[in-house]
Structures are given as C-alpha cells and as structure tokens.
Amino acid sequence: MSDYQLSTLAVRAGQVRTHEGEHAEPIFATSSYVFRSAAEAAARFNETEKGNIYSRFTNPTVRCFEERLAAMEGGESCVGTASGMAAILATFMALLKSGDHILCSDSVFGSTIGLINRYLVKFGVEVTYVKPDDNNAWRNAMQDNTKLLFLETPSNPLAVIADIRAIADIAHANDAYLIVDNCFCTPALQKPFEFGADLIIHSATKFLDGQGRCVGGAVVGSKQLVGTDIFNYIRSAGPSMSPFNAWVFLKGLETLELRMRAHSAAALDLARWMERQPGITQVYYAGLESHPQHALAARQQSGFGGIIAFEVERAREGAWAFIDATRLLSITANLGDTKSTITHPASTTHARITPAERERAGISEGLLRISVGLEDLGDLKTDIERGLAAVRG
Ligand SMILES: *Cc1c(COP(=O)(O)O)cnc(C)c1O
Numbered sequence: 001m002s003d004y005q006l007s008t009l010a011v012r013a014g015q016v017r018t019h020e021g022e023h024a025e026p027i028f029a030t031s032s033y034v035f036r037s038a039a040e041a042a043a044r045f046n047e048t049e050k051g052n053i054y055s056r057f058t059n060p061t062v063r064c065f066e067e068r069l070a071a072m073e074g075g076e077s078c079v080g081t082a083s084g085m086a087a088i089l090a091t092f093m094a095l096l097k098s099g100d101h102i103l104c105s106d107s108v109f110g111s112t113i114g115l116i117n118r119y120l121v122k123f124g125v126e127v128t129y130v131k132p133d134d135n136n137a138w139r140n141a142m143q144d145n146t147k148l149l150f151l152e153t154p155s156n157p158l159a160v161i162a163d164i165r166a167i168a169d170i171a172h173a174n175d176a177y178l179i180v181d182n183c184f185c186t187p188a189l190q191k192p193f194e195f196g197a198d199l200i201i202h203s204a205t206k207f208l209d210g211q212g213r214c215v216g217g218a219v220v221g222s223k224q225l226v227g228t229d230i231f232n233y234i235r236s237a238g239p240s241m242s243p244f245n246a247w248v249f250l251k252g253l254e255t256l257e258l259r260m261r262a263h264s265a266a267a268l269d270l271a272r273w274m275e276r277q278p279g280i281t282q283v284y285y286a287g288l289e290s291h292p293q294h295a296l297a298a299r300q301q302s303g304f305g306g307i308i309a310f311e312v313e314r315a316r317e318g319a320w321a322f323i324d325a326t327r328l329l330s331i332t333a334n335l336g337d338t339k340s341t342i343t344h345p346a347s348t349t350h351a352r353i354t355p356a357e358r359e360r361a362g363i364s365e366g367l368l369r370i371s372v373g374l375e376d377l378g379d380l381k382t383d384i385e386r387g388l389a390a391v392r393g
Helices: 006-012 038-045 060-073 084-095 110-123 135-141 164-172 223-237 243-254 256-274 294-300 315-325 355-360 377-392
Strands: 077-081 101-105 126-130 146-152 177-181 199-203 217-221 280-284 307-312 341-343 367-371
Touching: 006 060, 006 243, 006 256, 060 077, 060 217, 060 243, 077 084, 077 223, 084 110, 084 146, 084 177, 084 199, 084 217, 084 223, 101 110, 110 126, 126 135, 135 164, 146 164, 164 177, 217 223, 243 256, 256 280, 256 307, 256 377, 307 315, 315 367, 315 377
Parallel strands: 101 126, 101 146, 146 177, 177 199
Antiparallel strands: 077 217, 199 217, 280 307, 307 367, 341 367
C-alpha cells in the first residue's frame, strides 16, 4: 500500500480479512495456534514456513497494528511491545553489548534516563548525555565504540528541538544508529525516517491510543534491525503487546491525524494566550515565534503537537497551587489523551532522577506541563485562569 497517503494507510494498512468477511479488524484472543500436521509445526518452528506459532511473538491483531504503524512511519518493519519502555529496553538489549557506548539527549523521558543509568550501565554500556539542540556536542561526544544515538524531538516536557538530519549524519559517519522517540509528534506530524533516522520508538500509550486506555509501545525500522534483531529479543524475552491493546491502538491510529491536527491547533492557540497571562514567566512550545528553534520545528514537523510546558511564579508552591485550583484539567502524568492533563514534572515524571540530572534537563520546580486535549478552548482557558489566580495568591 506504499503509494497511499497517511490518512488512507491509517484506516486500511495491515488488515487481512479472514474467511468470515469481517469489516473491522478482529481481536485474536488466542495464546497459541493449531498446526495441520506435525510437519507443519516443525516447519513453523524452524522458520522454513511463515505463520502463527504463539502470541508472545505472532498474533494477527498485533501484526495488523505493526504493519499499519510501519506503513504510516514509512518503515519496513515494526514490532509491538508491552509498553514504550519495553520498546526502548528491547532496542538496547538487541543492539548493544558490553563495551559499547551510547549518546543520549539529556532531555528525554525520565524513565528512559532511569533505564540507562540504573540498568544499562550495569551491563558495561557507557553513556554520554548531550544537549539535544547542540549539534557540536553530539559530534564531539562520538567515540569509536559509539553504537546508538537516542533522542526525543520535541523533548518532554520542554519542547527542545533536535535537528534529526544533522544528528543522523553524525551517527552515520561513525556507523552508529540514530533512534528517535517520536512519541510527541507521531507520524501525523513528523516522519523521522525522511530525515535519516534509523529507528523510531513509540509509546503507543500516548497519542497512538489517544484516549488514555492501554499501555503499549513499538519500534519501527529496517527488516534486519527490527524485523529480525529486535523481534528475536521480544520472542526470547517476552515484553510483547497484548492483542486487545493492539486492537485499541489500531482504532486509535485511524483517527490519529485528525486528533493531532486538533491537538496542535488548540495548543497553539493556548500557548499564544498563555504567553500574555500574568503569573506565567515562560511558555515552552515550538509553535511560538518566540521559541528559539521555531524555524527548525517548522521544517521538520507539519504541526507542533499538543504538549505545552510553562513556568509559573513561586516555584513548587506556585505550581502545586495552580494544579490544585484547576477543576477541569486531570491531575495525571499521562499525556496524549482527548482529556487535557496537567503534570508537575519535578515531583512526578522526573522525580526519580537526581536533582542534578533534573537541573541538567531544565526541569525547574515551577515547571508545569499541559497535554492539551479536545475540550472546548474557552473552558480550558477558564480553568487555567483559576490556576493562575491561585499562583498569584
Ligand atoms: C511515556 C513515554 C515513554 C514510555 O512509554 P510507556 O508506554 O509509559 O512505557 C517513552 N518516551 C516518551 C517520550 C514518553 O512520553
């Protein structure tokens, strides 16, 4: 289906209709599959014949989700995982060995830093953190044993933009791979493969689901890296996506583009308005002309997404007063939902990293993050005004 556009792929790609003629994709709630003969069982297991074996690594509903997301990202292969973190873990486990070195943006999801610092380094993998928007820092940190470069753009939560093309070139000059966590933009707003990325990671939990229901993740990339290397890790280790979750994500993908446009439009309007509100000292949103990397974001993305970070007066006291005064915004760490959410990163998503790591990542005590949902904009502004009145005391 590679000659179709994104919105067509989003509703059509990956579906194989069964003999029942169903229109919607079925959920294959089965852990194993029956073979027609002993010889067929043997052929499936030794991979001389393709087909379903066991749902830890072969399930038609999961495969439909994988093929649809691969088509939407423009990648050859996709592997669904139990969570976004499982997708990151599987990528590291499949592609790294003791003695390797990786570069990681210092502005990535808190658990990603935790995974690297608490577990990956235990197995002899060395890491250097770099500022995502400093191409020279990426170049200078490269070593002979650097295997992977990992980044999120826009970053969570500060919307720092990394230049995917420039960093991919730096990686490839050293035969290393560039991995982009495309969680905030999704293929509806950003196609990292077009700028040279080798692997795309997703937390399907966020915008791919889009309605806050299921936890899942995915890796997209080449037949070798994803279809073989990462697939084989999932097969052995088992952090697989459940068929039910895959089905929810499939349905999410069908409306992804519409939702991302709506989230982006609402967030841009809100961000512009928030810049003018007393009590807010800074707004971080790449769609604002005041954002230092607005031009790069506009080149790399077709929209600016639904996440706004902002700083309020009175540090943690102000931030918590804001949160507790709102009535509509959900106090939850999740994002990418139709329901708008509010988070205080320093005490939640980024609480488990050290204060020094937090400072490095620019997560101040007065920082708040809103994931803009699909509610009425006027209602959202009224709620934010309630929060700001509490900040100002
Ligand atoms: C949430 C998130 C993850 C982790 O995904 P889970 O599904 O929660 O495991 C990874 N990267 C980013 C950018 C995220 O927002």
